[in-house]
Amino acid sequence: MATLRQPFNTHLNLGNGVLVPEGVKVVRHLSDMKDMYQDQGAVQRLLDNGDPLIYVVYNVEVPEEAGELRHCTSIVYPGRVGNEFFMTKGHFHSKVGTAEIYLTLRGRGILLMQAQDGRTATLDMFPGSVSYIPPYWAHRSINVGPEPLVFFAVYPGDAGHNYGVIEEKGFAKVVLAQDDAPVVVDNPRYVCRRT
Ligand code: PAN
Ligand code: ZN
Numbered sequence: 001m002a003t004l005r006q007p008f009n010t011h012l013n014l015g016n017g018v019l020v021p022e023g024v025k026v027v028r029h030l031s032d033m034k035d036m037y038q039d040q041g042a043v044q045r046l047l048d049n050g051d052p053l054i055y056v057v058y059n060v061e062v063p064e065e066a067g068e069l070r071h072c073t074s075i076v077y078p079g080r081v082g083n084e085f086f087m088t089k090g091h092f093h094s095k096v097g098t099a100e101i102y103l104t105l106r107g108r109g110i111l112l113m114q115a116q117d118g119r120t121a122t123l124d125m126f127p128g129s130v131s132y133i134p135p136y137w138a139h140r141s142i143n144v145g146p147e148p149l150v151f152f153a154v155y156p157g158d159a160g161h162n163y164g165v166i167e168e169k170g171f172a173k174v175v176l177a178q179d180d181a182p183v184v185v186d187n188p189r190y191v192c193r194r195t
Pocket of ligand 1: 057074088089090091100139140141153155161
């Protein structure tokens, strides 16, 4: 029989998303994902001016095993690279048939999803939105507002993260600012993929 582990609480600050204990913190600067943005001139200017922090993830320490539920908060900071909003890298789950739930606590976002056949979907993220990402959809969170986008996520322990496909091909859509409002448009750099 598997080892019986002790139940435990984590305190989630509902205002800013910070967990106590903090858990495993992942920090992403622009330099960690510079090829993912459209405007490489804007990327270079931002890198020359100090490499902005794009997002932070606080992960509760739970084994990455079947039967467990991994959970974490993500904080995507407000900002743009050219006219493209700050966003997460985005990924498929390694075990691609696993779902996820995002509960938004603060800010405004767009949750961009893409199936393996290239179909895309978006959901608005706002305080109180509970977004269900079904199995088989890659997902990326984009901060389209003026304050941090903060959300709490829960997903199966054995889901894993596969960044490779998105790093290589991108998403078929990008979210750009037009007169300060977000618009979802076709990604001119998208590498069409047949599965
Ligand atoms: C989230 C994401 C988190 C950061 O917890 O991992 O928002 O995004 P990237 O992992 O794409 O950098 C999640 O979807 N976990 O499965
Ligand atoms: Zn995920």
